[in-house]
Amino acid sequence: MEPGVAHDGHQIDERRHAHGLAFGGKISMTMNFLWLLKPLETTMMQDADLGRGLVLFFRLAMGWTFLYAASHQIFDPGWSVAGFLSHTRTFNGIYAVFAAPPLAAVVSFLVGYGHLLIGLSLILGLLTRVSAAFGVLLMILYWTAHMDWPYIGDTNNFILDYHIVYAGVLLLLIQTRAGQTFGLDRWLAKQPLAQSCPQIRALIG
Known part of the structure; x- marks a missing residue:
């Protein structure tokens, strides 16, 4: 065999060996990276x-x-929005x-049964975005009804009160x-x- 050919064959073997080491190193690095991602994946699942x-x-x-608000308003025959x-x-x-x-009797009926329907909808998870x-809308109305600007209800609540917090929670649910x-929306x-x-x-989400 000619010396040049042998030399070229040896170089080819070295290149193959080098490529093999590089490929193996890449696999090893990839496996290590995936192993490092496992805790992150677990954390993401736990967060979800x-x-x-x-x-x-x-x-x-x-x-x-x-629902609790409705129970007082529907089952108490003397309850009316007029006093408030x-x-x-x-x-x-x-x-x-x-x-x-x-109008007081009509508004009292709408408020009481409106609370009931919203409460049942949220508990059951049925048409939740609508309710x-x-x-x-009701929380914003109640916020303005309690308002004695800049206080809401009393001097302990400056501009904001629990009605705005409830409104924020409901927006989060939407x-x-x-x-x-x-919930039944899934069904x-x-x-x-x-x-x-x-x-x-769109109404279901």
Whole structure:
């Protein structure tokens, strides 16, 4: 065999060996990187579970809040919005109209049963985005009804009070599609009507 050929063959073997080491090193580095990602993946899964748990908690907590309010308003024959709305301050000119006898009974009915429907919707996780949106509207109305600017209710609440906090929680439930977490919205989204109608899908989330 000619010396040049042998020399070239030796160089080829060295290159193959070098490529093999480089490829093996890349595999090793990739495996090490994936191994390092395992704790991150586990943490992300735990965070996702925690997030779903918190969404479920806030949905049930807000649902119970509305249901408990409804229980006092529906089952107490003497309850009326008139006593509260007639004492509003900042927006008294607006709310006093609804406290007058012709409208007070209608508004009291709407408020009591509105609370009931919102509470049941949130507890069941059914049409959660719709009920939460109405809940946000009610919280803003109650915030203005309690307002004696810049205080809300009393001097312990400056500009903000729990109504705005509740409104923020309800907005979070809308954004996170809370009814899809252990709620009937998940079942409703799979029904043919929801599948074929984009408007219904948007309401469900």
